[in-house]
Amino acid sequence: MGALPQTRPLTGGTADAGTLGPDDFARIAGLVRDAAGLSLSPIKRPMVESRLRKQARALGLPDLRSFLARLDAGPDPEDLRIVVGALTTNITSFYREPHHFEVLRQTILPTLAAGRDRSAPVRFWSAGCSDGMEPYTLAAELDIAWSEAAATRARILATDIDAEMIAAARAGRYDAGRVKGMPPDRRAALLETEQADHVTVRSALRRRVIFNVHNLLEPWPMRHPFDVVFCRNVVIYFDDSLRLSLWPRFAAAIRPGGWLFLGHSERIVGPMLGCFRQAGTTLYQRTDTPAPGAAPNGGGGPDVPA
Ligand SMILES: C[S@@+](CC[C@H](N)C(=O)[O-])C[C@H]1O[C@@H](n2cnc3c(N)ncnc32)[C@H](O)[C@@H]1O
Numbered sequence: 001m002g003a004l005p006q007t008r009p010l011t012g013g014t015a016d017a018g019t020l021g022p023d024d025f026a027r028i029a030g031l032v033r034d035a036a037g038l039s040l041s042p043i044k045r046p047m048v049e050s051r052l053r054k055q056a057r058a059l060g061l062p063d064l065r066s067f068l069a070r071l072d073a074g075p076d077p078e079d080l081r082i083v084v085g086a087l088t089t090n091i092t093s094f095y096r097e098p099h100h101f102e103v104l105r106q107t108i109l110p111t112l113a114a115g116r117d118r119s120a121p122v123r124f125w126s127a128g129c130s131d132g133m134e135p136y137t138l139a140a141e142l143d144i145a146w147s148e149a150a151a152t153r154a155r156i157l158a159t160d161i162d163a164e165m166i167a168a169a170r171a172g173r174y175d176a177g178r179v180k181g182m183p184p185d186r187r188a189a190l191l192e193t194e195q196a197d198h199v200t201v202r203s204a205l206r207r208r209v210i211f212n213v214h215n216l217l218e219p220w221p222m223r224h225p226f227d228v229v230f231c232r233n234v235v236i237y238f239d240d241s242l243r244l245s246l247w248p249r250f251a252a253a254i255r256p257g258g259w260l261f262l263g264h265s266e267r268i269v270g271p272m273l274g275c276f277r278q279a280g281t282t283l284y285q286r287t288d289t290p291a292p293g294a295a296p297n298g299g300g301g302p303d304v305p306a
Contacts, residue, residue, distance in 0.1 A: 017063040039239040092130040128234030129158035132169025159214035172201035225255035233263035247272035251291035
């Protein structure tokens with residue numbers, strides 16, 4: 001995340017110590033938009049107040065206003081990380097939007113296993129992976145669909161802006177309540193241990209996924225194009241112009257014939273639709289059309305398995 005922009009102090013305005021005035025809210029909204037791309041409409045003000053109050057308490061500060069003053073006096077990257085982490089939505093689950101994993105199992109994984117060079121790596125990216133349930137579902141499906149030899153060709157990168165989510169994802173340990181009601185075959189595919197209060201993901205799957213902190217607003221790390229990208233329920237929190245600027249980067253990051261999964265309320269619109277063909281519900285396949293002016297890499301960023 002970059003440095004905080006210098007704008008009007010947060011401590012001005014008419015709000016009391018536990019609330020945000022309109023100026024304060026606009027400043028916070030500006031911070032998270034610049035840092036993470038999140039678009040916060042004024043209707044979210046009560047949510048922002050309540051989450052930041054909680055963070056202020058956790059930091060041992062007397063009230064929200066003290067936290068605002070501290071942000072204003074910053075910029076402290078750790079405080080900014082806390083604000084972004086508090087205001088992002090991390091909801092996820094194993095087999096979320098299960099129809100995507102059906103297409104993956106029935107069509108995409110068999111095609112990838114059979115196609116091209118049988119020794120070439122097959123690259124997957126879960127962008128905005130939260131605490132890891134999406135890439136672990138993908139890894140479990142690979143295990144089911146592919147032979148051991150084919151599965152060793154898979155390279156699964158999973159990234160998120162939130163370091164706490166990535167740490168949780170690497171641990172692969174979840175509250176038992178989060179798998180409640182999951183069918184036995186899926187539990188068996190995903191889980192190694194099931195205790196009364198928590199479950200752990202199979203170590204074979206944990207070894208298969210490489211987790212990294214990465215902000216989609218920053219240069220993208222890939223040296224090679226991906227075969228399959230999941231970026232689901234992430235761009236929904238961005239504004240239209242940022243979303244439009246991301247489609248060419250996805251087009252450049254996915255090889256022709258590769259696949260892009262989006263979340264249930266996300267769509268590619270605008271000129272970049274020419275670089276993709278709609279291949280299912282919120283599923284797009286990359287066409288041969290070159291991505292105009294896209295530079296996904298730009299150097300830097302976390303490493304991706306070659
Ligand atoms: C609602 S979760 C989606 C998780 C998963 N993809 C799914 O659909 O179940 C959205 C995730 O996007 C991440 N995120 C938000 N802004 C981001 C950014 N600029 N770069 C990378 N990740 C971001 C959040 O931290 C959060 O974990």
